[in-house]
Structures are given as structure tokens and as C-alpha cells.
Amino acid sequence: MKKKSYITLAILSPLVLLGLWIAVSHSGLVRPVILPSPQAVLSSLASMALQGYSGVSLSEHVLASLTRVGVAFAGGSALGVAVGLLRARSSAADALLLVPGEMLRPIPPLGLIPLFILWFGIGETSKILLIGLSVFLIMMVNSQSGARSVPADLLRAAQTCGASRMQIFRHVVLPAALPQIMTGLRVALGMALSILVASELLGGDRGLGFVVLDAANFFRTTYVFAGVILIGAIGLVSDRLIAWLARRIVHWEGRR
Amino acid sequence: MKKKSYITLAILSPLVLLGLWIAVSHSGLVRPVILPSPQAVLSSLASMALQGYSGVSLSEHVLASLTRVGVAFAGGSALGVAVGLLRARSSAADALLLVPGEMLRPIPPLGLIPLFILWFGIGETSKILLIGLSVFLIMMVNSQSGARSVPADLLRAAQTCGASRMQIFRHVVLPAALPQIMTGLRVALGMALSILVASELLGGDRGLGFVVLDAANFFRTTYVFAGVILIGAIGLVSDRLIAWLARRIVHWEGRR
Amino acid sequence: MILAETPAATSAGRRPQRLARPALRFDSVGLSYDGRPVLADISFSMQRGELISVLGPSGCGKTTMLNIAAGFLRPTSGVALVNDREIVGPGPDRGVVFQSYALFDWMTVAQNIIFSLTCAGRPEAERRETASRMAELVGLAGFESAYPYQLSGGMRQRCGLARVLAANPSVMLMDEPFAAVDVQTRETLQEEILRIRRQTQCSVMFITHSIDEAVFLSDRVFLMRKGQLGRFDEFRIDLPEPRESAENRLHPSYLAVREEIYRAMREDGH
Amino acid sequence: MILAETPAATSAGRRPQRLARPALRFDSVGLSYDGRPVLADISFSMQRGELISVLGPSGCGKTTMLNIAAGFLRPTSGVALVNDREIVGPGPDRGVVFQSYALFDWMTVAQNIIFSLTCAGRPEAERRETASRMAELVGLAGFESAYPYQLSGGMRQRCGLARVLAANPSVMLMDEPFAAVDVQTRETLQEEILRIRRQTQCSVMFITHSIDEAVFLSDRVFLMRKGQLGRFDEFRIDLPEPRESAENRLHPSYLAVREEIYRAMREDGH
Amino acid sequence: AWSQPRDLRIGFQTAEVNVLLSYATRNGLFEQQGLNVTLVPFPAGPAMLPALASREIDMGWMGEFPSVTGYANGIELEVLMMERLDFTNIRLVASPSAGATLQDLKGKRIGATVGSSSHYHLLQALQQAGLSQSDVTVVNLSPANMPAAYSAGQIDAAMTWEPNIGAIEKEGGKVLATTRSLGMITGGVWVMQKSLAAERRETLLAFLRAWRQAQVDYAADPAKVRAAEASRLGMSPGDFDALVVRQSVSHPTLEEQLTADFMGEPGKELDSRLMKHLQGIGDFLAGQKRIEALPSDWRGLFNTSPIVEVLGR
Numbered sequence A, B: 001m002k003k004k005s006y007i008t009l010a011i012l013s014p015l016v017l018l019g020l021w022i023a024v025s026h027s028g029l030v031r032p033v034i035l036p037s038p039q040a041v042l043s044s045l046a047s048m049a050l051q052g053y054s055g056v057s058l059s060e061h062v063l064a065s066l067t068r069v070g071v072a073f074a075g076g077s078a079l080g081v082a083v084g085l086l087r088a089r090s091s092a093a094d095a096l097l098l099v100p101g102e103m104l105r106p107i108p109p110l111g112l113i114p115l116f117i118l119w120f121g122i123g124e125t126s127k128i129l130l131i132g133l134s135v136f137l138i139m140m141v142n143s144q145s146g147a148r149s150v151p152a153d154l155l156r157a158a159q160t161c162g163a164s165r166m167q168i169f170r171h172v173v174l175p176a177a178l179p180q181i182m183t184g185l186r187v188a189l190g191m192a193l194s195i196l197v198a199s200e201l202l203g204g205d206r207g208l209g210f211v212v213l214d215a216a217n218f219f220r221t222t223y224v225f226a227g228v229i230l231i232g233a234i235g236l237v238s239d240r241l242i243a244w245l246a247r248r249i250v251h252w253e254g255r256r
Numbered sequence C, D: 001m002i003l004a005e006t007p008a009a010t011s012a013g014r015r016p017q018r019l020a021r022p023a024l025r026f027d028s029v030g031l032s033y034d035g036r037p038v039l040a041d042i043s044f045s046m047q048r049g050e051l052i053s054v055l056g057p058s059g060c061g062k063t064t065m066l067n068i069a070a071g072f073l074r075p076t077s078g079v080a081l082v083n084d085r086e087i088v089g090p091g092p093d094r095g096v097v098f099q100s101y102a103l104f105d106w107m108t109v110a111q112n113i114i115f116s117l118t119c120a121g122r123p124e125a126e127r128r129e130t131a132s133r134m135a136e137l138v139g140l141a142g143f144e145s146a147y148p149y150q151l152s153g154g155m156r157q158r159c160g161l162a163r164v165l166a167a168n169p170s171v172m173l174m175d176e177p178f179a180a181v182d183v184q185t186r187e188t189l190q191e192e193i194l195r196i197r198r199q200t201q202c203s204v205m206f207i208t209h210s211i212d213e214a215v216f217l218s219d220r221v222f223l224m225r226k227g228q229l230g231r232f233d234e235f236r237i238d239l240p241e242p243r244e245s246a247e248n249r250l251h252p253s254y255l256a257v258r259e260e261i262y263r264a265m266r267e268d269g270h
Numbered sequence E: 001a002w003s004q005p006r007d008l009r010i011g012f013q014t015a016e017v018n019v020l021l022s023y024a025t026r027n028g029l030f031e032q033q034g035l036n037v038t039l040v041p042f043p044a045g046p047a048m049l050p051a052l053a054s055r056e057i058d059m060g061w062m063g064e065f066p067s068v069t070g071y072a073n074g075i076e077l078e079v080l081m082m083e084r085l086d087f088t089n090i091r092l093v094a095s096p097s098a099g100a101t102l103q104d105l106k107g108k109r110i111g112a113t114v115g116s117s118s119h120y121h122l123l124q125a126l127q128q129a130g131l132s133q134s135d136v137t138v139v140n141l142s143p144a145n146m147p148a149a150y151s152a153g154q155i156d157a158a159m160t161w162e163p164n165i166g167a168i169e170k171e172g173g174k175v176l177a178t179t180r181s182l183g184m185i186t187g188g189v190w191v192m193q194k195s196l197a198a199e200r201r202e203t204l205l206a207f208l209r210a211w212r213q214a215q216v217d218y219a220a221d222p223a224k225v226r227a228a229e230a231s232r233l234g235m236s237p238g239d240f241d242a243l244v245v246r247q248s249v250s251h252p253t254l255e256e257q258l259t260a261d262f263m264g265e266p267g268k269e270l271d272s273r274l275m276k277h278l279q280g281i282g283d284f285l286a287g288q289k290r291i292e293a294l295p296s297d298w299r300g301l302f303n304t305s306p307i308v309e310v311l312g313r
């Protein structure tokens, strides 16, 4: 399929969904409280863009969320990759981290919120740690699996070239794990954004998560939709960015 | 490292953490409201095991949660793998699903709860769909990336053997994507369990998520811990099960 | 020694021809990787039942040419045809022995060998029979249930060969199929290929670095040259039937062509 | 033709010896994969500066033996030593040319070649100089910045060879290093290896399927047999220095040993 | 962690009606007292307890029900005052098809926020109607999720407070019970860290002075004071006035706090009506096994000394 028709289809598909949404909400089959019309959502979006929400401008909300997610994502993934690769190559490290790591993963962010409030307060620290923890855990699993798939011969080749443990990490294990790491980054980014709302349960008066929660509290469904769509759009753009980077960085993938 | 010393370390590490926990909570440095002692948590766990929680036996809580997660996990991952592989091999399918798929991923389960209530009610359907959706989205990304890493020569070999599109899926793309699919399953299972609590915000009076939420509402920190530890333990056991299966199924990984 | 000729000039093959149309035909084929040309203006045709070997220095474009015939690469210019239809992609009419083996790591040796039969939905009994016959043929008897990563390099290569022989396609494209195989096995398999070719009238394009192998096997040998974008010299070989008889290896005409090719190569070296 | 001998019996090599201790020694080495024995009771030693070729049918255990010498596999019984120290793992004292090439897909040809220099923290200038010298040597000049997946099979193999030559280890273990390379290049590289061996007094264990190659290169040839768990016959070769001179290929003693090995192989075939 | 001495972190509920708080913040009453106030939002009272326990907020506004939960669980908190008294703010609203009396609720699905005042109200209502908890299905929802659940027909009735209960009525729900009809009392209390009164008394007194000013302003010009909260809720003044009327709300003065109807005279707190009410909640919680044990000493729950000091008594 040509690039052009790919893009056409990719643009067409959300437009069709939008059309469906318009049709359904105008048919009168569904009450607006259940499914507000796209126009209503759009006008809430516009009003947010022009007048802000709850006294804070839209750009500030977006910026607050992006900062949180950005810091948590960067920190969480750097640490996750390091620990995951370490676990893959050192069975002592793997054994030590096995039970704490794997028990931590299924623990619900919502269940952690009270604890995070208790331990880290309700400021930025708590929010960033909550998001960062999820990112960390996902990246740990993905990097570890990625590192496990390194062909044995490549490790052997590196050893006969006199590579130290660190050099093997840096030059062999890390690049070989990159395809799975990039996948992990995409999953983790979606996760980070989706935990944003939960994290903004941890107090604060700005951020897209705050907007969604606050609007939900007042049953302002159009604003909930608007906030959710904004989060989705940020996700889409950043996902494409990572996917594009992945294709450039992991240029050798599938080329054999 | 020998298997035996691996197991020793793996058992030792949580014991050390437990020891630390006991030490900290006995040192008086941290107030019990912030970090209850392990003994207190254990006694809550015991009381749940013996008398149940909120009139429902512990086994019923566990069973309710396991059923939800089990159904959602099975359904979500089957669909996610199918769609992910399809997207990897058909650029038309990929283009169509790109925007809706990638916009859906970052959307917070918490933001979806009001909509799920409106659309699917507060019964099992809603809960299972909420968990299943997350599983589906993670599996879609992982399978798609996994399928993208199939060496070109293998696809070519299959085509010259006269394999149909479906046969290529079944015999080449799926197995080649299995390492990343298995990683995805591990991440998705953690995710499914961690969304359990959010899903049980959708009403209901049983399930471990319900226990955690209810206990948090009455500030019964020891029960929150007990519930969270149970979820973590379920996660640990099922993760090890998947990892063990993965090693048996993907026996060829890293063998070259 | 004749320079690459037009398809028409080649069409009078040595072997009795069943069909006038060639099994494989390249018509002014050119190919570039990211703008860097590797092949330019390549034309030839291969008759049904013919076996052509391609010799040439490493990196001169042999695999690239075979990939075009297999339908893995589309020519940047010109056209490639199989049985007079333009090649638009891979198909079961053309079996390929890959230079990289391209075995399915998740299938046993037997499953790899009979993959084309599985795809065609052949009955279990036939598949089992073919698997053991082919494993026997390539010397993998006893390894039917081993996985590729449990095989030595040469065993892997023979597994890839057996997979193509089992599919029994009308055109076989073999990329250095015996590179990792010992002399003894190699000779046996060479004879096997000639026997199969005689029985099934399949056409074979065979890439090798061994002049002996090329001369023993082929009706024609293409000798590619370094940095000539795939231009090749052509050598015809006429040896008595049955071609697979070991005596042919000492036949004067065998020795003469071998010498001729060897000299042409040397010449090229300077 | 002598059966596998004790280390002591081998110690009187043809080449003047600098050190009494052998570069590589196997002492009753045995190896099983999942309980299936592949090698049993293998003993030999290789002197410093010696070049030993290993011939044998596909699947007889050549790569396995080399993997033990490289430290990739631990023997199930017996002991393998390099410079009189037990081999417990891979090390930069032993360079390996892999049958599977084992190139790093994410590094350019130049980066692959100089990987050992990068690891040793050699200065940029030296790395650059080595990269282009080695690329030139193996015929990859102009491809320094290509990635492995942009190379032909033979080019990949030569890249793997260059990586080991650049590391300049005291023991080189080469697993069919010229299998995918054309005759011309092959001969050049054979001569190159002999030259390097003379200059650096490195020891080489060389696996090949070509009797000619084995005889031209080696001080001794080990001929493994099918189903004998790695037992081998040994052939000594004495050819005038400089070994790399092309005339040796026509030397009577070369032709004699070649014939002898060929006959031993045939014998084995029946 | 204390920051500047005049910093004050106040927890409030987003899905509640905070007339005086919104007015005081938006009109600079706290600044006038030299305070630097940070408002920290929470969906309902129970979620505020961890923040109090970890001293992440200095004080918070919540229903009296979760304040007892917190005190009984050993959080070092004190009730500063009963900020608000409302008799019809919390209402049980059912869809017309679900029936007209409490008894009709048998077998129905009722939304409530577990751990909050509405949960307590619901259980009391069932008891009065002669129903047991197992006769109905209690659906735990945050107030904000209730109108959605009701609209979608997922619950037959809801017990919660303004503004969400009003939204359900707008969807056609009919009132079956209120605080008043159940013969209960409820409202909002200001709870605070014990250390606030003990260690940062000036800050606390400044807060009380600002609060007093807000009460005075409200009596003088209700429309002006209400404007701030109406705008936070995105409601017109008219709609908001109607909402306040539906609440039947009053804001006891600081003087009234020191009467037996509220916190009691200093020294006689244990005999006050509010204390008895809270102890009743404690008994209820213990009976429901929601707390392990009753507080051994209720005296620590009230601290009337700051009000005494502000009033200059």
C-alpha cells in the first residue's frame, strides 16, 4: 500500500467514526447526557481554549500534565530499562527483584493513592512517582524480555572481542533489546497518560486529569469528553513520535 | 548461577524486605496510621480469611475478582493478538485502526468509568469490558511490534512454500511474534489486576478491588494492605505461570 | 565464451524442449538498492528442464538476481517473467534454497521439510512419508524431531534444501545450497539434484562458488564479473547422459570447460 | 595417518617453538547435548604458531569442538586448556570467526570490525586506521559505513573475519570462514592468514570442508569421521616457507597429502 | 512538613457546596488575615483521611461521619467547629418506577458513597423502613458518578448530596427521604491537625477571624457571597439560590458553636448534642465492624479553645 493511500485511510477512519457519532447524537436515540453531541463537546473544548477551565488556562492545564507525564516517563523508563537489562543478565539481581518486582506490578494505582499520600504527600512528587512507577514496571518487563532474546552467538562474539560486562550491556544487550524496549515505551506512554487522571486524584488544581475529574464531579459530560479527547490526542501524537523514532533507531529490524 | 541459589535469593529478598518493614514499624519512627505493622496486616488478613469481609467470605472475594480478570484477560488478549497481527500485515487495517486505536490507549480507565456506567451499566459487563479493553490495547501493540520483527526471509520462505495469508499468520507471523506476545501477556496481566480496583468502582459488593476500596473508605489501612498484598500475590503467581509457559512455548528464543 | 545474449539467441537449448516458452526470462532487468545500482540491463532466459549455474565474486549480485526471480525484489527497470507471466511476487511455482537457510525455528526438521505439504493440506500419511524420505535423502534421518537450533550449520542448510525438494516446484532457485556441506555429502546431493531434474523436468538456477560443481551440474554457466552490474559471460556444457554419472567428472569436455572458466576468472582478477 | 595421540606425542611441532606450553590443549574432552554424546575422549594439543585444520562430515562435531576451545561450551568430561589455563569461558585471547557470522546488526561494517578496539578503548585514530586497513584486506573497502543487512552473504562473512583479524588474538578459531566466499577471494585470504600467522605467531584452528584449503594452510589436518564421537585421523603437512607462496599448491608433497586425505575420506564413505 | 508559618492547606470537596469557602478565597478574606491558603480538592470525605493522617493538609471540610472514622482510626485530628447544618442536603431520590415509599426499595439497587454521610443515612433509612442491608443492593459510587448511573438506569435510587442529587431530580427522580424526614442531623465540620491548634495557633486564629468575617458578610449580602460558589459550579444565580433552598442549610455562628446544641461550653463538650451524635456514629461503625474498637476517650475530638480565644472569652 502506498504511503499516500495509507494516510488517506488513517484520516478517513476517525472521520467516519465522527460522522457516526454525529448521526447517533442527532437521531435522538441516545439522550445527550449519555452521549453528548460532537458539537457540544467541541464548544466545551473551544470555551476551555478561550476561557480556560476553573480559572486556569487550557495551556496551563496541558503543560502541567505534560510536565508530570514527561518527567515520570523519562525517569521511569530510564530506570526500568536499566533494571530490566540488569535482571536479564544477572541472575542474582533477577532473583532479588523477582518477588518485590512482580508483586508490585499488579498493584492498582488506585490502591496505592492513599499510601502515596501518606508517604509522599499530595504534591508533584506523589503524582510523578505514581506515574513513574507504572512506567518503570512496564519498562522493566519489556527490557528484560528484550534482553533475553539476544542471540547467544552475539554475546559470545562480544566476549571474544574482550567486551567488559558494561560494554556488553551498552553495545550488545541494549541494542538487541531495543525492539522490545521501543514497544515497551509505547505501552508505557499510553499507561502514563492513562494514570494521569488517577494521579491527579492526588490533589492539585491543574492538569488535564484534574479537568476530567472535576468535570465528572459536576456531571459536565461535554467537558469530560473534551478532556478525554485532549488526552487521547496527546497520546496519539506522542505514540506516533515514538513509533517514528523506533523505526529510525531500530533500522535493522526485520531486515534479515 | 544454580537454580537452587536462585530460589534461595528469590525467597530471601522478600523476607529481608519484610524484616525491614517489621523493624521500621517497631522503631516508632513511622506512625502506624502511615505504615501499619506486618503483624497488624497479617491479623487483618487472618480475620478476612476466617470471617470474610463485609459479610462475604474471602474465597468469594477472590473468586469474583479472578473470574472477572480471567474472562477479561482471555477475551482481551485473544482479540488483541488477532488485531495486532492483522495490523502488522495489512496496512489497510493498520491505517483504519491507527487513530482510534492509539487515541484509545492513553484514555484513563477512571475517565471511562462514567461512560461505561452509561453504556454498559454497573454489572459484570462493565467491569469485564473495562479490564478487557486495557488488555486488548496492550496486546495489540505488543503483537503488532512482534509481528513487525519477523525476518523478511521467513515470510519469503513461507510464500514460496505456497502458504496462504492465513497460513502465514498461523505458522510464521504468530510464532515469530510469540516472544513479544508473551511479554505483552505479562504486562497485560499486571495491568488487568491493577485495573481491577478501578473496575470495582463500578459498583458491586465483592471482589478484592471492592475490599481495597471499601477499606480505604473507612481508613482501615491494615485491610487495604491485606487486599493489596493478596492482589500482588495473585499477580506474582500468575506472572510466574506465564513466564514458565513462555519459556516452554518460545523454546527457540536466544538459542542462536 | 559468449557475452550475455538476447533471449531469442538462447532459446535453442541442448535439452529436448517440451514447451517453447521459457521457464524463466529476464528482460533488461536492472536493480538498485537505495539508488545504488547493482544490476543493469540483464537479459537471459532459462528453458524448462534447464539447469543454469551462476558463478561470480562475492557481492557481484547473484543473490539479488535470484531474489528477483523469486519475486522477493521488484526490478527497478525491465521485467522478469516466469512461464511467460510477469513476476510480481513469490509463489509456490518457484522454490528457494536460501543462502541464510531461513528455517522456521519453531518447527521441527520434519515440520520444516513438509511445510509446503502442510500448506497444501496434504494428508497426514503423505506428509509423514515425504518427511522421512526427504530427511533420508539429505542425510537428516534420525533428526526429524530436532529443532533447527539443535542442528549444525550444514545440517540446517540441508534441511532448507529438503524443504524445497519436498515442495517439488517447477523452478528451483538455489543460493549456494552446499556452501556448508562436506565434499562427500555435496557430491551425493549434486547427483540427487540431477536425478530429480531428469525425473521432473524442473528448471534450476544454482548459485555456487565452486567451478567444479557448476560444470558438473549445469547446462549453462553464467560467470558474473566484479563491478559490471551483473553482466555475465556464458559457458555451455555438453556432457553425456545420465548427467549424474560420476564419470562425467573426468570427461574431457568437463575438464575443458572447467579450465576455460578458471582462466576467464583469473583474467578477471587482474 | 596417525590416530589421535596423547598431548605429549604432539608436542614436537614442525614450527620452531617459542614456548614449551601448548597454545591449546584438549585432555579427554567429552561433550553431550541433553545427554546425547557428540564428542568423547578427545585429546590433542596445538603449539603456539601452529595452524590446524579440521575436516569432517557435516554434523560430526567440528563446531562443537571449536565452541569448547572458545569457551562457549563447557566439556561434559575432561578438560580444555588455553596457554595451560583451564578454559572457563570466552576471552579476548581467543578470536572466533563464527559459522553464523554473528555480526552486530546495529553497527556499521567499520564498527563491527573495530569492536575489540572500541572495547579496549583504543584511540579514535588507530580505530579509523584499522577499520580501513581491515576493510581493504577483506575486500570491503567502500562498505565501511554499510550495515550488515546491506551486505551479501560473502561480504558478511568477510566482515566477521575482519573483526577477528583486527583484534589480533593469540589464538584464532575459524569456523568455515570462507564458505560463502568466491575462489579468488578465498585464495587471497588464505595467503593473508598465512602471512599474518607468520608475522604474529598466532595459533589457528581452522574448520573447512575443502581439502585443498586444509592442506594449503595447515601444519596438521584433523579428519573427523562420521558417528565416531569426534575421533579423528591426523595428517602432517610439510611445505616450504613461505607457506603462502602460490607454488605450494603444486608442490608434490601438497598433492600427496591431498590424495591421502581424499582416499581416507572415500574409505570412510563406505 | 510545615512551610511558612502563615501557610494553610485546606482540604475541600469538589462535589459539595462550599459557599463560604469559595467566597473567602475569591475575595481575599484569608489574605487580609495574613494567611496564604492552598485549597486541596477531594471527591468526598473518606478520601481526605489519608491526607490528614500524613499531615498533608492542615485542615479539611467533611461530613461528620468520616471525621468519626478518622478519629476512631487514630488519626490525630480535632473538630474545630460544625461549619454547616443541613436538613435536606442529603436526600434519597428514587426513580418514579421504583416506588413511592422506603419499603418499595426492597430488592432495588441504591447508589451511595461508602464511608460517607450518605452511606450512614442510607443504612438508617433502611433500618427505619424495616429493611435489612441484604434486602437491597448498595452500589458504591462516588457522588459524581451517580447521575450517570441513574440516567443509564443502572441504579433505581441514590442517596447523596447537592449538587449531584439535584441533577438526579432533574432527570425525574423523586425524593423519598431527607435528613430531616429520617429524624437525623448532619452537616459539615472543620477538622484539623491536632498540632495546628497546639503549635500554630496564630494561623488558626487568623483562619477563624476570616471565617467569622465571611459569616457576617453572608448575613449582610447573601447574593454577593453566593456568587463565588455559583460561578465555581457553573450555575446561574437563580439556579444556585434554588439549590441552597433545597439544602435547608444554616451556618452556626462561632457563638452558637459554644452551646450545647453544637460543641458545648468549654469543659462540657462531652454533653453536647454534636458529641452525642458523633458517639452514635461511633457505635454504629463499631456495630457494623467498620472500626476495630471505639475510641477510648472522646474528649480529644473537640477543641473549643480556639473559638473561645477568638471570641475573646
Ligand SMILES: Nc1ncnc2c1ncn2[C@@H]1O[C@H](COP(=O)(O)OP(=O)(O)OP(=O)(O)O)[C@@H](O)[C@H]1O
Pocket: C149, C150, C151, C152, C153, C154, C155, C180, C182, D033, D034, D038, D056, D057, D058, D059, D060, D061, D062, D063, D064, D065, D099
Ligand atoms: N544446541 C544443540 N543442541 C543439541 N544438539 C546440538 C546442538 N548443537 C549441535 N548439536 C548436535 O551436535 C552435533 C554436532 O554439531 P556441530 O555443529 O558440532 O557439527 P559440525 O561438525 O560443525 O557440522 P557442520 O559442518 O554442518 O557445521 C550435530 O549432530 C548436532 O545435531
Ligand SMILES: Nc1ncnc2c1ncn2[C@@H]1O[C@H](COP(=O)(O)OP(=O)(O)OP(=O)(O)O)[C@@H](O)[C@H]1O
Pocket: C033, C034, C038, C056, C057, C058, C059, C060, C061, C062, C063, C064, C065, C099, D149, D150, D151, D152, D153, D154, D155, D180, D182
Ligand atoms: N538490502 C540491501 N540493501 C542495500 N544493498 C544491498 C542489499 N542487499 C545486497 N546489497 C548489495 O548488493 C550487492 C550484491 O549483493 P548480493 O547479495 O546480490 O551479492 P552476491 O553476489 O549474492 O554475493 P555473495 O556471493 O557474497 O552472496 C552487494 O554490494 C550488496 O552490498
Ligand SMILES: NCCS(=O)(=O)O
Pocket: E016, E044, E045, E046, E061, E062, E063, E064, E065, E066, E115, E116, E117, E118, E161
Ligand atoms: N457531604 C459530606 C460528604 S462526606 O464528607 O461525608 O463524604
Ligand SMILES: [Mg+2]
Pocket: C062, C063, C064, C099, C175, D152, D153, D154
Ligand atoms: Mg549471495
Ligand SMILES: [Mg+2]
Pocket: C152, C153, C154, D062, D063, D064, D099, D175
Ligand atoms: Mg559447524
